[in-house]
Amino acid sequence: MGNNMQGKQVKDRKMKVTVLGAGSWGTTVASLAARHNDATLWGRDEAQMREINDEHKNSKYLADYDLPKNLVGTSDLEAAVTGAQVLVVGVPSHAFRSTLEAAKPFVHPWIPIVSLTKGLEAESMLRMTEVIKDVLPGRPVAALSGPNLAKEIMAGQAAATVIATHDREVAEALQRVFQSGLFRVYTNHDVVGCEMGGALKNVIAIAAGMAEGLSVGDNTRSAVIARGLAELSRLGEAMGGEAATFAGLAGLGDLVATCVSKQSRNRYVGEQLGQGRPLQDILDEMNMVAEGVKTVGSVMQLGERYGVDLPICREVHQVITGEITGDQAYRGLFRLQPGHEAEPG
Structure with missing residues (x-):
C-alpha cells in the first residue's frame, strides 16, 4: 500500500x-507507548512475562520501577505480532535477524518497523534498518536513537530522542506514538547518521570506560570523548551520514551519556578492562548485552572499506581481542604524533 495508507x-x-x-x-x-496506546511486550522468558502481567514489574532489569498496568507481556511471538500496527524491535544485534525471521509470518505488510538496537550485524556489517528491509521488505522503517538511559526515563526525568526515517509522514506519526510527558521525540531524515552514531558511540564508550578504570583523569577521558566524536563522525559521514546528525542527540548527546553514565554497559566493560579483568569474566557477570564489544570488529572492517583511519576504535578492538591491555592501549594512543585537530590521531 502507498504512503497515504501507511x-x-x-x-x-x-x-x-x-x-x-x-x-x-x-x-x-x-x-x-502504553501511556497512549495498546502496548504489548514480547520476551522469551515466560516467568518474566507473567511478572509483567501479574505484578507490573520487570525485576530482572528494572526492579525499582512500576510498569503501566495496561502493558501486556507475552512469550508467544505470534500473539504479540499479529494485529500490531507498529512493531518495535529491541533485541540485541546478534539476535535481530533471527527474531525478525521468526516474526515474519505474522507481520502485516504495511506497518512501520522501528529499531531500538544500537549495533551492526556482525557477518554483513548491515545497520539494523537494513536488516529489517532485508527480512521484511516493503515496509516503512525507522530507528529510535538518542541519549536515553532507561532508568532515568522510568523515573520520569526529562530526556530527548530522535526517530529517524526517510518518510516524514511516518516520522511524525511515530513521534506521537512515543512522545510522553518529559520524554521528547524529535524527527530526523538521516537514518544512516542516527544509526551509525548509536553504534559507534558504544565503542568509544568502552575507551572512555578504560580511562576510568585506569584512573587516568578527566582531562584524558574528555580528550578521548572529543577525539572519539571526530572518529565516529568521519566514518559516519563517509557512509552517507550528515555532519549535523553527529553533533545532535543521536551523535554527541548519546556519546556523552554512554561515556559518562554509571548505567552504561559499554562504559562498565571498558572500566573493568582498564582494571585488568578478563573480558569473558566481565561479560559472564552481566545480564545485558554491551553492543560495543560485538560492534568494534565490524567498525574496523567498515573503516577499511571506506578508507577511514580509526585509532581509538583500533585500540579498543585490540583490547577486546586480547592483543593488548587497556593500559597499553592508552599508552599507544598518546604516543601518536598529533597533527591538525580535524585529522585522525
Whole structure:
C-alpha cells in the first residue's frame, strides 16, 4: 500500500504497539507507548512475562520501577505480532535477524518497523534498518536513537530522542506514538547518521570506560570523548551520514551519556578492562548485552572499506581481542604524533 495508507494507519491516536525484547530499554519504550496506546511486550522468558502481567514489574532489569498496568507481556511471538500496527524491535544485534525471521509470518505488510538496537550485524556489517528491509521488505522503517538511559526515563526525568526515517509522514506519526510527558521525540531524515552514531558511540564508550578504570583523569577521558566524536563522525559521514546528525542527540548527546553514565554497559566493560579483568569474566557477570564489544570488529572492517583511519576504535578492538591491555592501549594512543585537530590521531 502507498504512503497515504501507511500514514492513515499510524495517525490514529490509539495504536496497537508491539515491542520485541524485554530488556531495560525495550521495557521502557513499551511503557512509554502504553501511556497512549495498546502496548504489548514480547520476551522469551515466560516467568518474566507473567511478572509483567501479574505484578507490573520487570525485576530482572528494572526492579525499582512500576510498569503501566495496561502493558501486556507475552512469550508467544505470534500473539504479540499479529494485529500490531507498529512493531518495535529491541533485541540485541546478534539476535535481530533471527527474531525478525521468526516474526515474519505474522507481520502485516504495511506497518512501520522501528529499531531500538544500537549495533551492526556482525557477518554483513548491515545497520539494523537494513536488516529489517532485508527480512521484511516493503515496509516503512525507522530507528529510535538518542541519549536515553532507561532508568532515568522510568523515573520520569526529562530526556530527548530522535526517530529517524526517510518518510516524514511516518516520522511524525511515530513521534506521537512515543512522545510522553518529559520524554521528547524529535524527527530526523538521516537514518544512516542516527544509526551509525548509536553504534559507534558504544565503542568509544568502552575507551572512555578504560580511562576510568585506569584512573587516568578527566582531562584524558574528555580528550578521548572529543577525539572519539571526530572518529565516529568521519566514518559516519563517509557512509552517507550528515555532519549535523553527529553533533545532535543521536551523535554527541548519546556519546556523552554512554561515556559518562554509571548505567552504561559499554562504559562498565571498558572500566573493568582498564582494571585488568578478563573480558569473558566481565561479560559472564552481566545480564545485558554491551553492543560495543560485538560492534568494534565490524567498525574496523567498515573503516577499511571506506578508507577511514580509526585509532581509538583500533585500540579498543585490540583490547577486546586480547592483543593488548587497556593500559597499553592508552599508552599507544598518546604516543601518536598529533597533527591538525580535524585529522585522525
